[in-house]
Amino acid sequence: MPKPKAKAARKPRARTKSRAPGPEAQFSRLALHDLKPPRGSHRARIRKGRGPGSGIGKTAGRGGKGQTARQGGHVRPGFEGGQMPLIRRIPKRGFTNPFKQPAQVVNVRHLVLLAEGVEVTPETLFGAGLVRRPDHPIKLLGTGEVAGRKFVVKGVAVSASAKTKIEQAGGTIA
Helix, strand or coil, X not given: CCCCCCCCCCCCCCCCCCCCCCHHHHCCCCCHHHCCCCCCCCCCCCCCCCCHHHCCCCCCCCCCCXXXXXXXXXXXXXXXXXXXXXHHHCCCCCCCCCCCCCCEEEEHHHHHHCCCCCEECHHHHHHCCCCCCCCCCEXXXXXXXXXXXXXXXXXXXXXXXXXXXXXXXXXXXX
């Protein structure tokens, strides 16, 4: 019987220093192919008329037969099947100006945002952020107090209560 071979002695392995994991080891690297939308944020599109298994097969959500079941078979808004429509049955009266621009409202209490002694004009009100458009009508209303400051108002419509408050404080309206 052959004699068993002796096991070779293992060489001692050189030890390497264990390093603390760096910041790159904590997070996996982000790449474009790893990006995915959040779960539940996208739903599959509805495939109409693809059989009963789709849940919206057969009539594809169009109901039974008739005009509205046909392609392009819808009536215009306000059509009442030939009956005189409501919009034509109601009497018409008056006029609505399509070009009317409602006034931008500024209350007297907001004038404290302006510097002392500055004229109240559409440009200064716009600069203080009190109106959005200096080229649209602006009206001063009398809510609040002037706080004893004198204002010179030019190019702005003023209500009666705002006018009395500004004049009592020593201001003028041009």
